[in-house]
Amino acid sequence: MKTIIKVTSIILLAITLTNCKKDKTEPAQPLPAQPTSGSLAFDFEAVVGDSTLIFSTETYTNQAGNTFNITKFKYYISNIKLIKQDNSTWSENYSYHIVDHSSSTGSAFTITGVPFDTYKGIEFMIGVDSTHNVSGSQTGALDPTNDLYWSWNQGYIFAKLEGISPQSTASGNKIMYHIGGFSGTNNAIKVISPSFNGATANVSANVTPEIHVKNELLNWLDTPNQMDFSAINVIMMPGANSKKVADNYSSAFTIEHIHN
Numbered sequence: 001m002k003t004i005i006k007v008t009s010i011i012l013l014a015i016t017l018t019n020c021k022k023d024k025t026e027p028a029q030p031l032p033a034q035p036t037s038g039s040l041a042f043d044f045e046a047v048v049g050d051s052t053l054i055f056s057t058e059t060y061t062n063q064a065g066n067t068f069n070i071t072k073f074k075y076y077i078s079n080i081k082l083i084k085q086d087n088s089t090w091s092e093n094y095s096y097h098i099v100d101h102s103s104s105t106g107s108a109f110t111i112t113g114v115p116f117d118t119y120k121g122i123e124f125m126i127g128v129d130s131t132h133n134v135s136g137s138q139t140g141a142l143d144p145t146n147d148l149y150w151s152w153n154q155g156y157i158f159a160k161l162e163g164i165s166p167q168s169t170a171s172g173n174k175i176m177y178h179i180g181g182f183s184g185t186n187n188a189i190k191v192i193s194p195s196f197n198g199a200t201a202n203v204s205a206n207v208t209p210e211i212h213v214k215n216e217l218l219n220w221l222d223t224p225n226q227m228d229f230s231a232i233n234v235i236m237m238p239g240a241n242s243k244k245v246a247d248n249y250s251s252a253f254t255i256e257h258i259h260n
Contacts (some may be wrong), residue, residue, distance in 0.1 A: 035116075035205055036115060036116060037112075037113050037114055037115050037116060037203075038112075038114055038116060038203045038204060038205060038207070038208060039110050039111065039112045039114060039203070039208045040082070040110065040111050040114045040119075040201060040203055040208065040209055040210075040211070041108065041109075041110045041208055041209065041210040041211070042077075042097075042108060042109055042110070042111075042210070042211050043107065043108045043210060043211070043212050043213070044077075044099045044101070044107045044108070044213045044215055045107065045212065045213070045214055045215065045256070046073055046101040046107070046215045046217055047214050047215065047216055047217065048060055048216070048217050048218060049216075049218070053070060053073070053101060055069070055070055055071060055073075055101075055102055056069055056070070056071055057069065060217070060218070062218060062221045062222055062226075062227065062229075063218075063221070063222040063226050064167075064221075064222075064226050064227065064228040064229070064230075065167075066165050066167040066168075066228065066229045066230070067165060067166060067167070068163050068164065068165035068167075068168075068175060068229065069163050069164055069165075070102075070161070070162070070163040070217070071102070071162050071163050071164065072102050072160055072161070072162035072163075073100075073101040073102055073161055073162075073217070074098060074099060074100040074101065074102065074103075074106070074147075074159070074160050075098070075099055075126060075127075075148075075158060075159035075160070075249075076096060076097070076098060076099075076125075076126065076127055076128050076141070076148065076156065076158055076159070077097045077099055077124050077125070077126065078095050078096045078097065078124065078125045078126075078127065078128055078129065079092075079095050079123075079124060079125040079129060079191070080092045080095045080097075080111060080122065080123075080124045081122065081123040081124070082114065082119045082121070082122055082201070083119060083120055083121035083122065083123070084118065084119055084120070085117075085118050085119075085120055085200075089123075090114065090115055090117070090119075092111050092113075092114075093113070094140075095111075095124075096128065096132070096140065096141040096142055097109045097111075097141055098146055098148065099215075101215075110208070114203045115203070116203055116204050116205065117203060118200050118201070118202050118203075119200060119201045119202075120196055120200050121193060121195070121196055122193065122194065122196070122211070122255075123191060123192070123193045124191070124192065125189060125190065125191050125192075126158060126159065126189075126190045126191075126192065126246075126249060126250070126253075127156070127158030127159070127179075127180070127182070127188060127189045127190060127246075128142070128156040128158060128182070128189075129182070129189065130182045130183065130189070132156070133155045133156055133182045134154075134155075136154065137149065137151075142156070147160070148160065150178075150180065150237075153180075153237065153238075155180060155181075155182070155238075156180060157178045157180045158179050158180050158188055158189070158246070159177075159178075159179040159180075159245075159246075159249065160177070160178050160179075161175070161177040161179075161220060161245075162174070162175060162177070163175045165229040165233070167228075167229045167230045168230065168233035169230060169233060170233040170234050174233065174234070175229055175233050175234075176233070176234045176235070176236065177220075177234075177235045178235055178236050178237075178242075179235065179242045179245050179246055179249075180237075180238050180242060181237075181238025181239065181242050181243065182238075185243075186238055186239050186240055186242060186243045187243070188238065188242050188243050188245075188246035189246075190246055190247075190249065190250040192250055192251075192253060194213065194253050194254050194255045195254075195255060196255055196258065197255060199255070199257070199258045200258070200260075201258050201260065202260045207260055209258055209259060210258070210259040211255060211258050212255070212256040212257050212258070212259070213253055213254070213255060213256065214253070214254045214255075214256045215252050215253055216252045216253075216254070217252075219248055219249060219251055219252035220245060220248050220249045220252055221245075221248065222248065223248055223251060224247060224248065225244040225245070225247060225248055227244070227245065227248070232244075
């Protein structure tokens, strides 16, 4: 009898202890960290007036009366800065991108790590800042194999515009505008802020806005400096002519629209 009572007591104690364990509150598990940043896409379109630029086969005319076609058109977009509604800003880290209109996939890119927010404006550089111009050859968009680097000059070509014009006196009637230079009176670095025209880019967990940017080719050749291919057809180094083209293309970029 004592044995039965003892066994029964042990069983009851085990049940009690088990129930006590079940009644204990499990510690709350921490929620997974929520994202705080997203992405922003850019699509650059080269145009001549109201039409998309057509390479090699389409003939255009500049204000100097020169006829020409284009075979290569590429440049650096760098140091991107976004402006928030309260006028504070966010800047992309290591911000260097190549836009290559002569490539079927080279005129669009996406930046990441953009804080969730509503952005009303933008600022970016056409070219490469002085710090990275004197840092030697680098990687990524700044890799010399991207065809935008003067190995002889240890510096970056900000933009390349190449083509053919009957008025050019260069060999093969070529036009070769390789624009660069980051110091002195012929500094070709241009920082521009094309207007959003009242639109906004709303970066969120569910939305990657896309900013469509128009680049007017004729501005590169006409405004404010009229480029005559019979007189200036090859630019292969920093200098006064390189700066003339840079002064022109600083007004070539406009925001066409923004998709949210």
